[in-house]
Amino acid sequence: MQRFGTLSFGHYGPLGGGLELSAADSMLQAIDLAQGMDELGVNGVAFRVHHFARQQSAPLPLLAAIAARTERIEVGTGVIDMRYENPLYLAEEAASVDLISGGRLALGVSRGSPETVVRGYEAFGYTGSQDPRGADIAREHFALFLRAIEGEGLAERDPTSPFGGGHGMQRIEPHSPGLRSRVWWGAGNRDSAEWAGRIGVNLMSSTLVTEAKSGMPFDELQAEQIDVFRSAWREAGHAGDARVSVSRSIIPITTAQEQMYFGGRQDGDQVGIIDGIRSTFGKTYAAEPDVLVEQLRQDAAIASADTLMITIPSQLGVEFNLRIVESFARHVAPSLGWESTRA
Template identity: 55%
Template sequence: MKKLGFLSFGHWSPSQHSQTRSASDVLLQSIDLAVAAEELGLDGAYFRVHHFARQLSAPFPLLAAVGARTSRIEIGTGVIDMRYENPLYMAEDAGAADLIAGGRLQLGISRGSPEQVIEGWRYFGYAPPEGKSDADMARNAAEIFLEVLKGQGFAQPNPRPMFPNPPGLLRLEPHAPGLRERIWWGAGSDATAVWAAKMGMNLQSSTLKDDETGEPFHIQQAKQIRAYREAWKEAGHERTPRVSVSRSIFALVDDRDRAYFGHDGKSQDQIGMIDENTRAIFGRSFAAEPDVLVKQLAEDEAIREADTLLLTVPNQLGVDYNVHAIESILTHVAPALGWR
């Protein structure tokens, strides 16, 4: 059994070919898609976060709205770039959204990827200390975030406060019990996956990672997951961690599917440079008749290793089509692979 969710990048474009022509469209349709996905029996609704782009950015209003409109489905991100975040303010936002959702938040955080502008986090008022990198800054923010989510007091109370205080040091409010164990790290390398395990975070691994061995993407990703689990065991954490991977998967069951994605049937892994120093491997897309898809996906080592699979959705094609695409996977593919 696997948990299955969708992952939306939340693109919008004024193009006449897009069903999401404004930021309002993509936000409202994201809520509608989450509601529909819950009705289909999907386990998770996850949203990507990008700044300075015609995509979803500020996640917590959306997560809270989805939480208020649904009752069962997990709600998460994949991922929030911690280079742009004040970890204390973020903990308050996350706590509020999780309480609205009844403890269903699954927050993916990370160092982030190259963004739309050069060093965009500087416009948000953040910069790494002398001698440190933006990746160091992101990991430090993550460590602070994880610490304050524990709900322990750390702030000295005012002796003459506006309102009465409880005894002792004060914590951030609202506090969401259990949220600390529902934080995921989006790891782009084996080393950051091991670090995430030591920090007690769940693991998110997407369709892009550092090309560290030259092997096919799914094999490298499976090795990353195994290294993460070994590091988790060595760290001595008591709970069982969760691991997700994301894939673009489309079952071709009608003419619309074939028109949109029939050309993706021969997709292969790709190699590229995501910055001057990092060679990355990008995982292939899957688009085929259901019986072919089942055979292809059964050979994916990383999917076998993960307990959660996030299906990336083409949100600009609209809610109705994405509901159809998700239902096709649930009906024609998931049972044959033992996911349902």
């Protein structure tokens, strides 16, 4: 494990007991937490993206704010739902954040997760899908997005323009060199992992896979995805090495408060139906640091990936989450091969 970071689901709203976390609270706390993580030398901070829900729906302004307040940490998403995106506008925004951050954007995109609404992307104006889950729209949008960030000319210049139109085709501006290498595809199964390797983007695999094999644990299913991805990458002849991240629910228990919230949460893998597909969900790791080290060393996908993203209970505030991250950084991650980015 070369790198680790956090993946926040960014929930806000009522917390119980008359308390409520507002959208502003959620974003401002995310900035403060990212600053603390940057000082610890943690490698990345990413946000889950959901529309029509009390979560992050427009993450790039938040990533820009974090980038402006930090020095080293990668800022990213896990994942942006391409069914909802204007590909060219996303290309402009992504390039802007990448330039502000000095090339620290880790942009995770995909078809998206199950929604709280029915075909919500159609309310955004993206209709005509022939797929019940809109996968065809997502792939079409992603293809155009890649062309845009690669610098391809996509609109004809106007030679009569008083603003220097000229001749030929104009690319999207701003353009950030190297952004293409910092794009990740969130794959839920081996087919999408193979496709990501073939087209040459990094692989992001979450806490579930939309596959289930009798008797095969989640980490081994995910490790299979990674192998398929890397094989496709090599066969396509892409230069360099692709990056791979996996996500896990991990809570180092070092205080009575953590024990109260998460003690006894060591559950096993779960198999269920999501979006009409039989899927496997990874287990939660919640234990003392020395126990976590031994458990995580046995996780086949963590051993195969270069980056581990731990999901955090963001509703519990900056102090609690920074303690979780610091405990992992001090007492668990070094035993898995990680080194801090701090000089």
